[in-house]
Amino acid sequence: MNAGANSSLNSIRHELEAAWKLRDALFSHTEALRVFHGPGDSLGVLSQIAIEKFQDHYWVIEWEKGDGPQKALGDAVKKELIEFLKSKAARSAVILERPERGVPAEAKALFGTPPEKIAVSEGRCKVWIRFLNTRHPGLFMDHSPLRLWLLENARDWKVLNTFAYTGSLSVAAGLGGASHVTTLDLSKPTLNWAQENWELNGLKLDQSRFIHGDYFEWLPRLKREKQLFDCVILDPPSSSTSKNGRFSTAKDLVKLHEAALDVLAPEGVLITSINSANVTLSKFESDVGLAARSRKRSFEVLREIQQPVTFPTKLGDPKSRYLKGWVLKALE
Incomplete structure (x- = not known):
């Protein structure tokens, strides 16, 4: 050598x-x-x-x-x-x-x-991590601070977790004392994984609902059911495809948030984040603002969502800061 x-x-x-x-x-x-x-x-x-x-x-x-x-x-x-x-x-x-x-x-x-x-523990949360026959371990490590926040703040909330993947944010809300958690995902295998994680933590099935389906089908349905949630969580993929067509965070952020606001309770908490280097923070904020105005809602920022210290970035490289979002409190 x-x-x-x-x-x-x-x-x-x-x-x-x-x-x-x-x-x-x-x-x-x-x-x-x-x-x-x-x-x-x-x-x-x-x-x-x-x-x-x-x-x-x-x-x-x-x-x-x-x-x-x-x-x-x-x-x-x-x-x-x-x-x-x-x-x-x-x-x-x-x-x-x-x-x-x-x-x-x-x-x-x-x-x-x-x-x-x-089964591994991240603080109080337990999750199943897979190594074989999979393309992902089952836990997004960059959302560790958000799981901690839910553990500390979700008491007595009725929570809707959308694009939930393996449901770690649902688990955190449940362990944080949420009165009920609805978990929605388009993939049946990952939704089953989410339910396994819920049960792994000793959480009660009668305080949960697991929905296999498309966000843009189910959010209007929940609205028709007159469901309102104290907390709605949005963490969509950059893109996905269902029988109803293709979703893209670059193009569909406004209608994504409008649907969420239709089921968010007065003074509810909206948690919204995207994992995309190609959508700027200003574009994201503008689209959330458009959705809020269309639904005549106003929000204050409780906290920003960004990469934790275990996901360092370099100065002068904005694309490395792909995770962006907020915890927002509705003002009524």
Whole structure:
């Protein structure tokens, strides 16, 4: 191995160790943590990976770039990565290779014998994390602060969690004392996963409702049922397709929020966030404002939603700050 290659591998080791050290104080508080976030933690080849720790098993996410021979991590880099994780007492890891375009294949073993799934704790919340036969572990780590906020604020609320995925925000609201939580998602498998997470936490099924269906079908239906919620949660994907057509956060934010406001109680709380580098904060705020005015509602900002310290960003790189949103309180 030449001097340049050695220098590169030394740099990789340094970046991994530095990121780990920055998170030292967090390990005792959770079994689920993003321990490396390449876009903010790396200046080199590791900028295209993220590493998440679930007890002593790991997920590695690799964002492939382009179509050429350098689109993926090389064997030497992967070897260094494996050695680093083993030095931290990792028992196994899977890797998900996410192409620049299209749908990734399912995660595959990087080393060790990954379990099918394990139950992990993030503070008071427990969730099932999957490693095999899946494209995602089942927990969006960048919403950890929002789960904590719901744990502290959801008492006695009637909550509607839309685009709920595996329902971690529903669980947080339930554990926070919500009187009832409705969980809505278009995917039946992930909705089943959400119900498993609800039951894992010992929450009562009679204080919940799990709806498999399309947001733009069900929100008008809930309105016709004269349902009003103390809290409505919106965390849509960048795009999705149902039998009714294609949804895009870039184009459909106004009608998305109008539907939510139709079922939000007076003085209710609207939690809205998007995970998109291509929608600016000003565009997002403008569209939410248009929806509010069309429904003659006014809001105050209780808190902003942004990436936590485990998802660092670089100065001068606004696209790395993809997570944006607010917790909004209706003024009546």
